[in-house]
Amino acid sequence: MTATLRRYGGVLAMLAIFAFFALNLPETFLTARNLINITQQVSMLAVVAATMTVVMVMGDFDLSVGAMASLAGVVAAVLFVQGWPVPMAVAAALAVGLIGGLINGFMVSFVGILPFVATLATLTIFSGA
Structure with missing residues (x-):
C-alpha cells in the first residue's frame, strides 16, 4: 500500500482534486472555457518542469529557472509593446534565456562554482533585471 501511494500519490491527489471541483462546481469547472484557461495557465509551468527534469536527472539543479523564465517573458512583452x-x-526572449543559461553553464563548468551557489547568484541577478 505504501509503495503504491508513493508511486501514484501525485496522480491520485490530482484525480481527487479534479473530482472535488467537478462535483462541487459542475456548471463552471467542466466547461470548455475553464479547461482551456487551466491548460493555458499550466503551459509555462509544464515547459519549465520538463526542462528541470532533464537537469535533475543529470544530478544538478537550477534555482534560477523561474527568474530566467520571467525575465524572458518580460523581454518579449516589452518588445511586443514597442x-x-x-x-x-x-x-529575442529566447536569446535572453540562452545567454542566461550560458552564464550559468560557464560558472558551473569552467569556473567551478557549485550549481547551488551559481544559480542562486543568477537568480538574484535575473530577478533584479
Missing part, C-alpha cells in the same frame, strides 16, 4: 514583430520578439 511594436516588434512577434517572431523577432520571441527570438
